[in-house]
Amino acid sequence: MTELDQRAPMSFTRRVNLWLSKFSSRATAKAYSDDLGLPHDDRDWEPSSPSRRGRTRGTFRKGVAFFPWCAARGLDPLSTVGLEQLQQWLHATSQAGLAKATRAHMLTAVREFYTAMQRQGIISVNPAALVDTNAAGVTGLDEDDQGLDLDVAQTRQLLTLARTSSAARRGAQYRDRDLAVLLVLAVTGARASEVTGLDLADYRRANPSSKATLRLHGKGGRMRTAELDAHVADDVDAWIRTRAAMLDRRVPAQPGQVSSERQPLFCTRTGARLSPGYLGDIMQRLARQEGSPLAGIADQLHPHALRAAFVTSALDAGVPIEEVAAAVGHTHIATTLRYDRRRKRRKTGAFRAVSGLVAEDHSDEAEEPGQSSSVAARLAAHDAEQLPGQTAVPVPGYDPVEPAGPVEGWPGAHFR
Structure with a gap:
């Protein structure tokens, strides 16, 4: 009898195996088993491989796969696990250093397990469906995503x-x-x-x-x-x-x-x-x-x-x-x-398109010596129309007129 059976109802492993055996793809069943942490020796739908005998198997998901994590805390996945426990488990997966994508499909396996148990009438509420994936940090992309790019x-x-x-x-x-x-x-x-x-x-x-x-x-x-x-x-x-x-x-x-x-x-x-x-x-x-x-x-x-x-x-x-x-x-x-x-890829058309909207190219305009540039002249005209108190853009050769005093009802005039 495994540690899992000692801490959970006797029928638990049997129920899990009945669910996993219904998958037409053995690879899917195996992936869910690994994410949930179902021991290999308890998988009655997966024939044992002679080549694996006597070889030590690795720890499921750095020791934080769902079933072993529950067993280590004396939790019965079918009766004593709720939203609070799932949030604690997700925090443990993060602390273990698992990648966001790995944590996401581990949560998917748990959610699918509870969905199957709910359909069988064993539980009334799927606690994994209550998890806020954004708050749990298992959605979106890692900022330091180092996924290999092959062209x-x-x-x-x-x-x-x-x-x-x-x-x-x-x-x-x-x-x-x-x-x-x-x-x-x-x-x-x-x-x-x-x-x-x-x-x-x-x-x-x-x-x-x-x-x-x-x-x-x-x-x-x-x-x-x-x-x-x-x-x-x-x-x-x-x-x-x-x-x-x-x-x-x-x-x-x-x-x-x-x-x-x-x-x-x-x-x-x-x-x-x-x-x-x-x-x-x-x-x-x-x-x-x-x-x-x-x-x-x-x-x-x-x-x-x-x-x-x-x-x-x-x-x-x-x-x-x-x-x-x-x-x-x-x-x-x-x-x-x-x-x-x-x-x-940081090279996109967005930068070029927006730059064309907010900045015009006047490099072909001829300017006579001694005159301010056309850009400076436009900025000066724009500054003259600003409400008092707004900070003007400094333009060489242009001295804006200081307002006579604060304008009533305009708080910006008091902050120079």
């Missing part, structure tokens, strides 16, 4: 590194797989979990010269279809052939047309599905190669950088934001805007 040129450099990387040490099969998986990330803007969750049956290509489609399983069980150009599909086909040879399996007659058995599209040499975190390892390993132009940012590379680059590049190309949001699986456009790295 189109850098994305191409990364893909070139994948295509030309030496296969002598790790084998050609890894090169084909790494190239295919990075291409899919770059041209679809998909989440890392969506790409690693792809099955062979999710890939469709009618013939070797046509485009291909990918069926992506997004959050909340929502599915969307991404289109791959023929040259991208060629590289995915090359990986599928390599995959078949590596696993000693027959290549389907038509790429993507396979049996109903779930087979991961991207896998290890043993056929195991890749983890989302491993995609970041691929990117960093490629960027660290000798002579790589991305060596300086290798440690910062992660799959979400390609997702942000997709959003930014699409918006730069003039694609309506509604279409971009649909392409990456965002329900709200506000979420898409968080991935738009254009907000960091």
Whole structure:
């Protein structure tokens, strides 16, 4: 029996697992489990991996995941947690140094958990729905947001590194797989979990010269279809052939047309599905190669950088934001805007436009020697019309007339 079961009703873990097992996307269930802090050994919907046996797992979200935080304080999430406790928990996540985005999706996981419990009639009020996200500091953008900006040129450099990387040490099969998986990330803007969750049956290509489609399983069980150009599909086909040879399996007659058995599209040499975190390892390993132009940012590379680059590049190309949001699986456009790295660019047309409204260029006006400039003359005329007491703009050669005295009813005349 876990510490969580000792401090909460016996049915608690069972209820949580029943809720998580209903998600069609295992990646979503896993993300919620991690954010909530449900122990791996208590996840009856997630098969244990032999490769993980005997290995120490890290602490969930720096020790402030919701369930462990409640357990450490003797709180029952279903009966003794209200708005005050949630505010204390959010403060603890901030004190732990978690990024704003991380804290935001942790709160989302808690809110979804309580929503599910409310629908089942276990609780009457969703305490997480009462949280003021602005006051809690989990909305908006961090002023010191250091999200990595990848432009189109850098994305191409990364893909070139994948295509030309030496296969002598790790084998050609890894090169084909790494190239295919990075291409899919770059041209679809998909989440890392969506790409690693792809099955062979999710890939469709009618013939070797046509485009291909990918069926992506997004959050909340929502599915969307991404289109791959023929040259991208060629590289995915090359990986599928390599995959078949590596696993000693027959290549389907038509790429993507396979049996109903779930087979991961991207896998290890043993056929195991890749983890989302491993995609970041691929990117960093490629960027660290000798002579790589991305060596300086290798440690910062992660799959979400390609997702942000997709959003930014699409918006730069003039694609309506509604279409971009649909392409990456965002329900709200506000979420898409968080991935738009254009907000960091200080070069905008706003400065130039406003400057043109408030300042005129008279550099072509000829001025005779001994006369005040046209700008100074206009300022002088403007100052002469000011109400007494207003501070005039000093203009060389112009001596404004001092008012005779305070003007009744105008307090500004008393403050020089």
